Amino acid sequence: MAKTFMRRLFSGGPDADPAAISAYNAMTTAFLQSDQLIGEIEDGVSASRAADPARRLTDQWMPVRERYSAATAAYLQLQRPEPDSPYTAASVYEERTRQLEQVCAEMTSFREMFGEQLGRARAARQLAAEAVQQARMDANTAVTELDQPESLPFLVYPSVIAAVDVLAAQVRKLDAVTDTTDLKDTTTAVREAAAAVHTALASAPHRPTEAQNAVRSVATRISAVATRAEQMGPARSALLREFSAACSNDLVDNERVAAAAAAAAEHELQAARAEITAGRPEAALAHCAAARDQLRDADDAVDAVTDRLRSLREVRENPGQVADKVRFRLRDAQQLAMQRDLVKEWGSVLDAQVERIDRACAALDGVHPDYWTYMTDLEAIDRFVTGVVDRMRGRG
Known part of the structure; x- marks a missing residue:
């Protein structure tokens, strides 16, 4: 009976050396400690690896990890496969214990040195996981909202289709992303895309009313543009009577341009009305937007003629006033060059503008003054001087 009890107690046969048993147990304890440490640290290193593409912390960890692997492999070679397996000499176990304890010391030192960084990495990973879950x-x-019966009529709306396509693309990107840095942007994009789907569905019931209002607004604008276009003929005639032909040669086609743009807008309006009848309000809104673009072109063509007549009359009334404004800006620029000691760099450039202004003024002395060329030349000089000032101030 005593022999049986001893075999159960020491699990190595009645002849097992107590020192070997003690050394074996100490080795096992050292291994369990190392196993606990490796679990704690590897979790943080793994989180840090995802957040730090440069892998600085990982590079410092790898030599320690390799020594742990070597110590573990050596320990496993000494594991007894069966409870009754014979023990090895105590000195062998003690050597493995020292190896494991050394590795434990290195891992403890690593944990103390980088504990804060590892903790931040774990926290960041947790936040990222929560963000992914929320997304x-x-x-x-x-x-789920798309699957509701009340959403069914709006699933063919281009705005809803586009929002769904974006959401699907962002979810696919979320499925593929691995880098923690990219993960934040991707989860945000998924949430924004999901919100966009909700907004599209919420807005969809109002589209028919919006389309009807847009059609009425475009129709009103077409009528207003037609009324304004009636001013073009008299304004063009006044330009030719009061000023040289060179002052309005570039406007000769404006009546045709305005008429063509107005006709295109009318075509878009009719298309919008047809889309409303067909139950496609968003398509109607797109046609209304195209009509507005055409109406802007028509307005610009009308304004170019009427504004030209007004501007030329103002210049004819006091041509020197335009030149005086440019000369004043030029003098300010010359003073700035002196104040900033930039005369060597910009003085001759600015002086040359005086001659340009004089030439523009001299061109008005003919029988039929070209006020338009006069205006455009002075505007070009003004822009040039403004650019020089910006460069002297360090803005160009």
Whole structure:
């Protein structure tokens, strides 16, 4: 009976050396400590690896990790496969214990040195996981909303289709992303895309009313442009009577341009009305937007003629006033060059503008003054001087 009890107690046979048993148990304890440490540290290093593409912390960890692997492999070679397996000499176990304890000391030192960084990495990973979960919940909520019966009539709307396509693309990107840095941007994009789906669905019931209002607004603008276009003929005639032909040669086609743009806008308006009848309000809104673009072109063509007549009359009334404004800006620029000791660099450039102004003024002395060329030349000089001032101030 005593022999049986001893075999159960020491698990190595009645002849097992107590010192070997003690050394074996100490080695096992050292291994368990190292196993606990490796678990704690590896979790943080793994989180840091995802957040730090440069892998600085990982590079410092790898030599320690390799020594742990070597110590573990050596320990496993001494593991007894069966409870009754014979023990090795105590000195062998003690050597493995020292190896494991050395590795434990290195890992403890690493944990103390980088503990804060590892903790931040774990926290960041947790936040990232929570962000991913929230993003997927938002995406699922959007999909559920799409599946509701009340959403069915709006699934063919281009705005809803586009929002759904963006959400699907962002979810696919979320499924593929691995870098923690990219993960933040991707989860944000998924949540924004899910919100966009909700907004598109919420706005969809109002589209028919919006389309009707847009059609009425475009129709009103077409009528207003037609009324304004009636001013073009008299204004063009006044330009030719009061000023040289060179002052309005570039406007000869404006009546045709305005008429063509107005006709194109009318065509878009009719298309918008047809889309409303067909139950496609968003398509109607797109046609209304195109009509507005055409009406802007028509307005610009009308304004170019009427504004030209007004501007030329103002210049004819007091041509020297325009030149005086440019000369004043030029003098300010010359003073700035002196104040900033930039005369060597910009003095001759600015002086040359005086001659340009004089030439522009001299061109008005003919029988039929070209006020338009006079205006455009002075505006070009003014822009040039403004650019020089910006460069002297360090803004160019």
